[in-house]
Amino acid sequence: VQLTLIQKTPLDGAVIVSTPQEVALADARRAHTLFDKVGVPTLGLVENMSGEVFGTGGAEAEAARLGAPYLGDLPLDGALRRAGDAGRPLVAVDPQHPASERFRQIAATLAASLDL
Incomplete structure (x- = not known):
């Protein structure tokens, strides 16, 4: 599949x-x-x-x-689980959370590698 x-x-x-x-x-x-x-x-x-x-x-x-x-x-991290369970990304719920920053860094790296 x-x-x-x-x-x-x-x-x-x-x-x-x-x-x-x-x-x-x-x-x-x-x-x-x-x-x-x-x-x-x-x-x-x-x-x-x-x-x-x-x-x-x-x-x-x-x-x-x-x-x-x-x-x-x-x-x-419990905050990631709670945000996911609520159906809201952690970066939207708590943009200052350290995990939110990690998501942003990963997304920025990917966007740069794809010339977005």
Whole structure:
């Protein structure tokens, strides 16, 4: 199903999001291989749920191994969950929250890489 969707959808690139654990990073590697196989560039990797519980740095190290940009990390944070559960992005609910700034940095990096 994923391969068919990728082949039928015009994509400028892919952002791969992974938690820092090895089992999730293995999925990220497979996604990178799939995108590479169909000619979709990997725009970068993002580490989700980064912090004490799941660890840190796994996606950054994987990005280096894959030769892909590391876009940043998003913390495991209750404010993100609450905003998501309410159906409102954290950047709208609390633009000053540190995670909101991380989202803005990732978005700015992606926009620049796509010449937007």
